[in-house]
Amino acid sequence: MSPASRPKALLFDIGGVCVASPLKAILDFEQSQRIPVGWINYAIGAKSPSGPWQTIERGEAPLDAAWFAWFKNDLEDPLLWEEFHTKLNRGSGSVPPVPSIDAQTLFWYMMGIVRNRDEQMFSALQRLRASQKFVLAALSNNVTFPKSHPYNDLTPALADLMSQFDAVILSATVGLRKPEPKIFEIAVQQIDAIDKERSGKGVSPEEILFLDDIGENLKTATQLGFKTIKVRPGKIENAVKELEEATGESLVDKKQAKL
Template structure:
């Protein structure tokens, strides 16, 4: 019987990362093609199962390097349409400024808790600040990668989150927008839901749990 929800933040409880990044690229006047090349290599290595070892994203998400150090490293690799690097300080804050809260997903969590389900935020952080002002209304537990030295898709972070809410993998559903994270969760027996659209995700969760979440 399913009793818990593990859920990502960026791109699931917020609007999509690609939209936020597109806003930021325009505002920052970045060379968009160059940005995509740089980030494609970093992201593929971080989440694509590359055999080439670790990169700065792994360290950032585990909190092994500061957001400021990552900003300086990334800014040095990017270029604006004026042919100069963007300002490093505050780069990550500006990058994620386009995230918007997705209210139907938060309403789903409120209904899930009202139905007796345990809920846990499970998010990889990029040194960013989270809007935590009302999280006690939605989450029984919060697991942020940079605060505990683990990151998705490492199995240990899922095991840590399960321990926090006191449930087995087979009793939980995990919602994320990154396929590699879903795959890792499923290998631990957790039911994976690949988030693409709030309405589709909520409908799938209602089917899985057998309760209304709207």
């Protein structure tokens, strides 16, 4: 990418980009419980935008027994299950019983997985921050844990990761979630304010490069004018290489890349 077209700001999703993917956690859970692959995401997405998952990510409900019961109920919805199974098998065969899903075990497994920092992306972030050429921000769908829960405390590795960002926009804090356009607009406002303070110029959406692992989120970002990079499961190194090309910065450890 030519210097003239390089971004002024970089906006990172957290899960699946800077830390391990919750989608991988769902896949692992499905395989370990012999649940058809794709069912959990199908059930979660089918109730958007007002299902339990979307509600908890906007901070509109407490993470309590009632929420877990709601989540479990949706994961075991017989009508949704029949719809999913019919699509999966193209209408052939009888529909088996809905699998019983331990919603709490699934949820906390996902939350545990995303506490693992991706070292390749972290190294890239450190180099980008050291260059002092970009506003670095994070935009993530998250949940608010009960006050006494240990996950409220970041591990040293996660604290170091989050310290690389000039701004952090979290869904449960602002009451909006990706792919809703308004949360992207909040990110632009914060990034723009930081750049104006630094350079006096400001930043437009067209000058922001957004990294995410969810196509729907990237679609909204593209519609708003952002440049985007899709981070694919197990392909963080490819995303870092795309980021290197877009920024003109050396982000890939050449010795490590040859291994």
